[in-house]
Amino acid sequence: MKTGTKKFASLFLLTTFSIATAGCGTQISNNATTNTSNATGGARASKTITIAWLPWTEDVATTHLWKVLLEQKGYTVNLKELDVGPLLLGLSKGGVDAFFDLWLPAEQNNIKKYKSNISYLTDWYTGESSEGVAVPKYMTNINTPQELNAHAAQFKHRIVGIDPGSQEENSVKKMVKVYGMNHIHVQDSSTPAMLTALKQAVKAKRPIAVVMWTPHWAFTKYNLKYISDPKYIVKSKTTNKILVAANKKWAKDNPTVSGWFSNFKLTPNQLASLEEYMKNTKDKDSAAKKWIAKNQSLISSWF
Template sequence: MVPKSVFKKPALAVLCLVVVLLLIASLNGCGGQAGSTGANQPQASATKAKGTIRIGYVDWAEDIAVSNLWKEILEKQGYTVNLQSADVAPLFVGLSKDDLDLFLDAWLPVTHKAYWDKYKKDLQDYGIWYQSPARIGLVVPNYVTINSIDQMNSERSKFNGQVIGIDPGAGIMKAAAKAIKDYGLNFKLIQGSEAAMMAALEKAYRDKNWIVITGWSPHWMFAKFQLKYLSDPKKDFGEAEGLHTLANKDFSTKMPQVAAELKRFKLTDQQIGGLEALINQGMTPQDAAKKWIDENQNVVDSWTKG
């Protein structure tokens, strides 16, 4: 039985029917057919993918820091960035064979000389990014009044006859052991870890006590404390070096914009130290990179915008 109300209001019934038909037509036109661009389908990305960049890195504090920094910078520009950890030797092989695109921490002209000499025909050097000498040596607080390793014996008691070091297998520990022998130092080289060494430095610095440690640059310790290297007349710790950005020889052709940005990449000791400090304080390298970029956008713009 049809309700009487329908016959009393035919115009309303027709209007309802029209609305329903319009809704059905709208759904057919907007939504579910293959190849359509309906509201429930993903929209095209605002930034077109620009390709994949493979950055090789060694497990060193500064390399982890800058590799993650550039991963964040480049991904914001629409690139896909893959970070690949490797030892130095296979990293240079991969870079030369185009299995990797970039390496941001080549120590030249000394530490990585053999690899550079062997593979340089397949590589490009984008220059030095670290704006201080990269070096290793014996480090003391600025308030320590001696300035050379050969003065250490005269102040042995103030240093408690100890050089505070890191793990025994590190190259800097071998250099420190050689220096103790060559300079005739009546000191004991204390093995431990980087964390233990830094804890000892922090305590001594707070109390204004004398301490000598095995140090290297770049390192966040130079951003946090006022420190200096003791001069090394015998060159047991080698010469100062530069930290270079290397690329596969074809990378500039494939990614000219990125190559240009990396050639403008420069960091001061305070800047890289600040980035490393964020990681040392417990942030993930990627989160540290994001925070550092937010706080130093003008610096990043000088690389990416010329």
Template structure:
């Protein structure tokens, strides 16, 4: 009798263990798996579940800031985020060719207008993420006698007939080169460099109160640090007000629906972007500056992540 009782108890214990393991073994391989009662499993509570997403950007201070902020939000949702800096054309081609997943760095309608027209049929336009952007030629405000691009001719000797630009092939440099023709600035040149080299040259000139003209755009931290002004552009070579848009590859909505939703809902102001840009320009690592901003602006971040499933 005693032996039979122990056999029955042993069999019951084994059966209970099997049932427990079966209850814990169910899982779902979807982007955000849920248990059968609708609650999230502890092991699959992360939305991205480690899936990789690559964002590309042009190496401008504004796009470094925005891309790192969006990247941090996606990282916090559980994605394996890769951020890649490319030149303008390569950035657009990477999205159109589905070599990268998205970007929040499309300046329209003028700066990247040609690139948009060349690639628009091969990508998905999610619309603007920032309004009130602008490009043009910029001088320190102490250059009181120069107010329009045409006035540059009066400063030809002082400026050495040189406009300090950024990377060759960028939209603002192309517009600056066109401005030389539109305003008959013969003998002038746009000296290309990098965004960092341009702002360094600007800072050195301002510290010495020397004349300088640079290619400029808003948002940019230099407008928070220095007293600057845009030169009026009556020929509208640089166009009017611009906006920055988000572009993603075809198929992203089906492959990573939650990441697509975040990118679609991402939207902020020039002041918010410039806060991050200024931190980076003051020496903060872009990842650290983005992480600090995201932590301090959870209310806005919650709008970007609204409806995540």
């Protein structure tokens, strides 16, 4: 999900529709809809592809990965950062060709008016997509809200939060109340500060509880686990799938690239590795190239 304030509904503002009409339906399509013959695609296959993205960790990583891969195949790739509303509208209208981070069913209500014009090519992430309160697995005696509350002093009576006002943090605060966790509170923080605290605690094997979501490289790197949430206060009752979505007409006109996207799969460890390559650099394309060089066998399975 997004680095910083995350999630879908908060971004889906009414004003985005006018932005989408101007930004996606006209400007982007001028870059993306010049059709040419392509020996490896359909009769109207295009060598220019517009990929929309959101500033979520896994989306940044996969978008730049595929930008580099497609450019290596001779395509021109335009990247467009958009909020969820104009992104979905652009995907439906054809101003956006593809998007690598559609969460379903979480995004079901927002996408239902557009779904007739959108193809779902693959659910590419093979791990669990979830969120909640996470602790290191070496905390073997902490598996439930009640156990966390009973041992709150070990955790300095806090769950280290992320960004105040974020959907995840608000849900965890609700979780604390619902489960009667009266000895612990959610400490407002930021995502970078939470990750720093987590790194230091795990290095020293100290107790720590954090607001977390998956996929995220830190969940894998620091060997975390979620405490249980039997009332589904934070965790979704239905596990989300992370999909590659494409404009339906574009997918039909570009069967070769659509086929490549359909073959795309990453395990939690593979995604975490890709995200780690990118997390400390502004040059995401160079990071993607380095990761590609180390994962040629996997890459070959997609083509």
